Amino acid sequence: MKTIVLGVESTSHTFGIGMACLENNEPVILANERSVYVPERGGIHPREASLHHMREAPIVLKKALDKAGVGIEDVDAIAVALGPGLGPCLRVGATLARFLASYYSKPLVPVNHAVAHVEIGKLVNKLHDPLIVYVSGGNTLIAIQKMKRYRVLGETLDIPLGNLLDTFAREAGLAPPYIVEGRHQVDICADWGDEFIDLPYTVKGNDLSFSGLLTAALKMVRKARDRRQLGNVCLSIRETAFNMLVEVAERALALTRKKEVLLTGGVAANVYLNSKLDSMARLHDAAFYTIPREYAGDNGAMIAWTGLLAYLHGVVVEPEKAFVRQRWRIDEVDLPWLPE
Amino acid sequence: MASRVVYARGAEAVLYRIDYMGLPAILKIRVSKTYRHPVYDRLFRYRRTVVEGRVLSHLYLLGLRVPALYFIDPDNYYLVMEYIEGLRLSDHLDRLPVNTIESIAYDLGRQAGIMHSNTVYHGDFTVANVIVKDDKPYIIDFGLSGYSRDLEEYAIDIHLLMRSIEALYPSHVKLFMESFWSGYKSVVGEAKCRETMDRVRDVRLRGRYIEERLRRKIKRERYM
Numbered sequence: 001m002k003t004i005v006l007g008v009e010s011t012s013h014t015f016g017i018g019m020a021c022l023e024n025n026e027p028v029i030l031a032n033e034r035s036v037y038v039p040e041r042g043g044i045h046p047r048e049a050s051l052h053h054m055r056e057a058p059i060v061l062k063k064a065l066d067k068a069g070v071g072i073e074d075v076d077a078i079a080v081a082l083g084p085g086l087g088p089c090l091r092v093g094a095t096l097a098r099f100l101a102s103y104y105s106k107p108l109v110p111v112n113h114a115v116a117h118v119e120i121g122k123l124v125n126k127l128h129d130p131l132i133v134y135v136s137g138g139n140t141l142i143a144i145q146k147m148k149r150y151r152v153l154g155e156t157l158d159i160p161l162g163n164l165l166d167t168f169a170r171e172a173g174l175a176p177p178y179i180v181e182g183r184h185q186v187d188i189c190a191d192w193g194d195e196f197i198d199l200p201y202t203v204k205g206n207d208l209s210f211s212g213l214l215t216a217a218l219k220m221v222r223k224a225r226d227r228r229q230l231g232n233v234c235l236s237i238r239e240t241a242f243n244m245l246v247e248v249a250e251r252a253l254a255l256t257r258k259k260e261v262l263l264t265g266g267v268a269a270n271v272y273l274n275s276k277l278d279s280m281a282r283l284h285d286a287a288f289y290t291i292p293r294e295y296a297g298d299n300g301a302m303i304a305w306t307g308l309l310a311y312l313h314g315v316v317v318e319p320e321k322a323f324v325r326q327r328w329r330i331d332e333v334d335l336p337w338l339p340e
Numbered sequence: 341m342a343s344r345v346v347y348a349r350g351a352e353a354v355l356y357r358i359d360y361m362g363l364p365a366i367l368k369i370r371v372s373k374t375y376r377h378p379v380y381d382r383l384f385r386y387r388r389t390v391v392e393g394r395v396l397s398h399l400y401l402l403g404l405r406v407p408a409l410y411f412i413d414p415d416n417y418y419l420v421m422e423y424i425e426g427l428r429l430s431d432h433l434d435r436l437p438v439n440t441i442e443s444i445a446y447d448l449g450r451q452a453g454i455m456h457s458n459t460v461y462h463g464d465f466t467v468a469n470v471i472v473k474d475d476k477p478y479i480i481d482f483g484l485s486g487y488s489r490d491l492e493e494y495a496i497d498i499h500l501l502m503r504s505i506e507a508l509y510p511s512h513v514k515l516f517m518e519s520f521w522s523g524y525k526s527v528v529g530e531a532k533c534r535e536t537m538d539r540v541r542d543v544r545l546r547g548r549y550i551e552e553r554l555r556r557k558i559k560r561e562r563y564m
Contacts, residue, residue: 157543251352
């Protein structure tokens with residue numbers, strides 16, 4: 001028994017195609033190809049990103065099929081991330097997936113992008129019930145699984161963590177490019193500093209707020225006279241933001257007494273955040289797991305894998321009803337493969 | 341403070357049940373966290389201890405039902421406060437008779453009104469942080485509290501309270517909140533209460549309730 005699912009990811013700056021296969025209960029990622037839209041200046045322009053996706057879609061699709069050594073006829077289902085994400089970008093992936101599904105008469109499987117980030121993390125680390133810390137440019141949340149859904153215990157009330165770091169780097173004149181040799185500009189700049197500046201630390205119950213921190217840090221940047229002073233601001237914004245997240249995660253861990261902590265999403269590639277969460281987990285005798293870089297940022301493989309799980313549990317949608325949902329929350333999706 | 345028994349272990353502090361000069365007391369020590377930078381760690385624990393002590397004594401002097409502050413040593417990140425014997429509201433709300441729930445909610449609303457009128461917000465105002473003793477609510481754990489004149493902070497307090505009841509006792513939300521608001525209104529007055537209620541609704545329409553917001557927008561567009 002062999003099931004192959006092709007996954008389409010296009011929620012934000014990444015257009016990705018992944019292929020996941022389940023053979024004799026053994027999951028395998030056959031392909032994970034992508035093309036990332038990099039803005040020349042500023043942040044992600046949704047229209048520009050979607051034009052990029054349109055240009056790249058056929059190329060990435062072909063690459064993925066070649067890599068997997070599978071013809072489109074051999075695919076059992078087409079999975080697509082229908083949200084949450086940027087409307088114009090989502091529509092590119094949805095259009096491609098709807099076309100593939102109807103042209104080749106394949107079932108179409110709707111996938112929530114946030115759920116996919118969690119499922120791929122659980123797959124590569126072989127986890128069953130972790131405390132989930134999902135941080136990316138568009139999401140910042142702490143969740144657990146309960147009664148066939150992911151339940152949000154805490155989240156950002158305004159901007160996500162990745163957005164905070166990117167916006168700060170951009171407004172401070174450090175980016176783009178946002179990532180250089182695998183390190184974020186804020187991390188690079190933090191090495192220049194050696195002193196802490198008092199910045200707003202906003203934790204409300206189990207929720208976070210980063211917008212005040214961003215404003216205050218940018219005010220400090222305007223006052224910075226030299227590289228060291230700019231470094232101090234970077235050091236402080238990173239320390240403050242990460243401590244806020246880790247504190248909320250710690251509260252959730254103390255409350256739920258989970259034995260595993262999983263960090264996933266684009267910001268999971270950050271070395272400092274990893275070490276902070278790792279030492280927090282140790283304090284509570286929990287094991288810490290992170291996500292390999294290739295699956296940290298947006299990718300097609302996670303959509304394919306989650307699509308495979310959904311498809312095996314009969315989750316399919318008619319192509320004419322597969323609408324994109326820009327604000328599709330992780331806790332709105334019933335997931336039949338999760339325990340009660 | 342000779343004998344120490346660990347009473348509870350929270351995320352940021354350890355609580356000991358102690359005897360302080362003959363009074364039953366709680367010793368709250370903020371522990372160091374390896375995940376924080378050492379400099380930041382000390383600053384952070386110092387600041388939280390100071391704020392908690394200040395808020396506790398301020399509210400106690402206003403006559404609110406909060407633990408009395410007995411002793412504080414911010415340099416060693418600890419404080420000693422009155423031990424309140426009772427059950428957490430989060431553990432037994434549904435086992436209380438309706439009129440007791442109403443009187444507790446009313447009184448909690450009254451206390452929140454006084455707290456907010458004095459520019460204090462709690463920061464973690466959930467039913468887990470309310471202890472019921474002799475059918476009267478006591479507010480505890482001011483670890484995330486602070487001073488602010490921003491209505492937003494007060495609204496978030498009430499939002500957190502409401503969300504915690506929704507999570508634990510969904511069928512009691514309406515009963516509880518109605519009494520809570522009338523207690524709140526009795527202190528802050530009609531206008532301020534209405535303003536706060538509106539802000540609480542705004543807070544709820546952010547983040548977790550986004551679909552609700554979208555629907556509202558679509559409805560409005562229908563009239564345009």
